[in-house]
Amino acid sequence: MNPDRARKVSTTIGGGLTLVFLVVAAVGPLVYPVDPNAQSLIHALAPPGPDYPLGADQFGRDILARVLHGARFSAGIAVAIVVLSLATGIALTGCALWTGGVVSATLTLVADAVYALPGMLVVLMVAGVMGGGAITLVLLLWFVKWPEYYRLSHATGRFVVSSDHVLASRLAGAGPLRIFRLQILPTMAPYLLSIGSLSVGQTVLSIATLGFLGIGIAPPQAEWGAMINDLRGYWQLAPVQLAAPTVAIVWIVLGLLVLSQGLSERKARLDDAFS
């Protein structure tokens, strides 16, 4: 397959998977308005049927409703984290490129130190001890993730700053904000888009792993990793119930991986155009 077509195919497939997922996460709980936390012990581990489309868990809670609400929870948190860290990384890059010198060197050193931190270990410890909740998770993962974007945008932006079109724009009287918006940001965008979409998937995985370990999520909250941990003892009795959150995780992470692959090949063509 030629690379150009491969790129289109993977962007389409990945984008499609992601789009379907996001729509389901956004509208699903409205179309299927069943309380994900309503227990009914006589229906514990009920097989899939008219009352429970995907069966019920060991407390008789509706699996479909829990998967849908879990999608909303995970996707919402992951997107919030990535958008926040992306914005932080880009803004700090702007500061570093504009001021240069000591500020730039110090920012880079701090970013490198936080980047070298075993981030999930810190998240696990703090969220685990503090009891967690969505806000804590977002703040912690934001702190851990921003250096990734800072490093990337700084690395690409540094070269653009010294290029001729930036100089021309400066001579034409453009201010730093305008130069950043019109000259520097467009060059970084493809890289950041590709890494960002991959990173949303990674964040979903991290949240699921934390949920599985029983950390960072308050119990009644429907969350995929926690659902899998609850149901893993009932493999034979409740295969569909266990499969549902599993498929959901693999769906979104695979979709975002394929999408970022397609976007990063666009980046590769951009590299060719520049060299």
Added chain:
Amino acid sequence: MIWRSSIARSLLLALLVALLVATFCFWVAHTLPGDLALRVAAGRYPGVQPNQALADVVRQAYGLDRPIFVQYAEWLGQVVRLDFGNSLITGRPVLTDVIPYLHNSLRIVVWGFLAALCLAVPIGFLCGRAPNSRLDLVLTALSATLSTIPTFLLGIFLVQFFIVDRGLGSLSGLSGFARLWLPILTIAIALAGPLSRVVRNAVADVRAQPFMVHALMRGVPERRLFLRHGVRNALLPILNYLPVVFLFLIYDVIVIETVFNYRGVGWALIEAVKARDIPVMQCLVIMLVVFYLVATAVTEAITRLLYRQDERR
């Protein structure tokens, strides 16, 4: 600027990371709701019912009423001397509790890492030798799919498939082949995915280098060419990637030990976090971070030694 020089910069970074993690450990202990003195009292005097009077005595004796920065400095001093205090659960010194966990973890980590190398290097080499061949596409797709499956799902699946359904292995005890082979295999599979892709790209890149193509065209046998010139050049990106592998190793060990109920460092960390056993948790987190920093530093030193001439040029 001094932190531009790379060895000084690496050391400074390692120091900063260690300090950051230690600060997090200290901060977590102090922002936890409830009276810190009461918890310390329970830890230092096991068997005594903790009460307000005892808490006040402990507050005086351990200086918990002093400014927080003084306490922080003192705590750092104790950590450097490996004095982590007593476990709040067992009442024993933290290190005596933790050493056996470390021993158990090392057993599966070392073998798991070696097994991952044994899987990843041949697979990556086969793919990189013929990039975009059918074999390469199939194996790359496989490792990409594998990397979307979180480690805990992989572990659960393998436990079900081998131990519960087929009885090949056991989930109790701490040693023996039956107990250890599956956790080791899980670590190996989890790490082999990303590692094999790095090996593949390194081999493919080296193969496409002009000097390699030139030598091939002059008729140098491929095997000799690769062994004499290729390996050295392909090794650099792989060595550079190893710190990331160590990081994955830490995360995977935490998850896998929980899935397999294996009493190692990762399992103990999750237990300590859930039980709010702060001293044990601090010790384990700092230990894991030090392991990561030392492993990274050793890799960096090896890289420097191997490629010393290149740097001087």
